[in-house]
Amino acid sequence: MYGLIGKMLTEPGQRDVVIDILLRGTEAMPGCRSYIVARDPSNENAIWITEAWDSAEQHRASLALPSVQQAIAQARPHITGFGERFETEPVGGHGI
Known part of the structure; x- marks a missing residue:
């Protein structure tokens, strides 16, 4: 399995807009x-x-999905940058 935890920074007042889009x-x-x-x-x-x-490859492939591409395009004008980014190897838990 592949895990990713990342921080996204938005323009002031636009966080909920970006959350909605995502x-x-x-x-x-x-x-x-x-x-x-x-x-x-x-x-x-x-x-x-x-x-x-399930895998890093599936994560990479998701970035080419039309719905994901559309979300990225809609959110991009409100994103000012990115913070920390951590890759992990999930081993279990609820919702996995």
């Missing part, structure tokens, strides 16, 4: 066992995304 555009992704979008409680412009996939 949740709508990432519903059907083959191989995705868990996709969690969360607000950072200490930074009003930050979002944390936690993902668990």
Whole structure:
């Protein structure tokens, strides 16, 4: 399995817009066992995304899906950057 935890930074006041876009555009992704979008409680412009996939290849392939491409295009104008990024190897848990 492949895991990814990443921080996304948004323009002031646009975090919920980006969250909405991410949740709508990432519903059907083959191989995705868990996709969690969360607000950072200490930074009003930050979002944390936690993902668990069957494989790194399936994660990479998801970036070419039309729905994901559309979400990226819609969110891009509101994204100011990215923070920490961690790759993990999930071994189990709920929702996996």
